[in-house]
Ligand SMILES: Nc1ncnc2c1ncn2[C@@H]1O[C@H](COP(=O)(O)OP(=O)(O)O)[C@@H](O)[C@H]1O
């Protein structure tokens with residue numbers, strides 16, 4: 001479904017992604033692990049067209065999307081749930097959700113997706129009129145994921161959804177993400193929290209200094225000495 005071939009990304013003079021190649025199959029659930037500054041966010045921004053690659057190729061469902069504008073990539077079926085949630089705090093929950101569907105014209109379909117989001121996160125339905133800025137961290141993360149779902153993605157990129165949340169809240173978010181994958185959405189999940197990411201995903205990539213340095217089945221990575229030392233603190 002998603003294929004990156006020798007992707008290199010620059011921010012000004014600074015090379016943030018080095019020659020990254022990876023593939024994600026339809027329906028898969030894949031982790032992108034790496035510490036602060038490893039390049040996870042830059043890689044996601046490259047995939048969704050916010051930070052186009054300087055070199056290399058990005059293909060989605062067989063079509064090259066390397067130089068397609070970000071707003072068109074959403075319409076092709078890729079959604080990014082960004083790091084730090086990036087909600088509109090002064091807008092109610094409902095309006096934040098609807099912003100995710102801005103490119104869709106199918107009114108009935110939008111209503112159906114909204115019901116799916118409300119089923120996944122009943123809290124959002126209960127509080128649909130509340131200003132997003134008054135939500136707790138966990139509720140804001142649910143809202144950010146819900147907004148990404150509103151675009152009806154086939155591929156969902158989640159950038160560090162566990163950031164800043166208490167362990168119990170993280171568990172709830174992890175369950176919701178697992179459910180989305182079971183519903184058929186292909187998920188690429190970036191995390192510094194390797195423990196939780198490797199528990200729920202099937203496959204994982206490890207990123208350091210803009211390079212992919214390791215990949216494998218999540219169940220193998222969890223027992224890999226390098227991963228244990230660098231990301232699991234054991
Ligand atoms: N706007 C920017 N300008 C310059 N350098 C940046 C910018 N954003 C990120 N970087 C650099 O790119 C590298 C990767 O950052 P990032 O993709 O945010 O990593 P991660 O998401 O894994 O923490 C870091 O060295 C960071 O300092």
Ligand SMILES: [Mg+2]
Nearest residue numbers: 040041083160
């Ligand atoms: Mg990041």
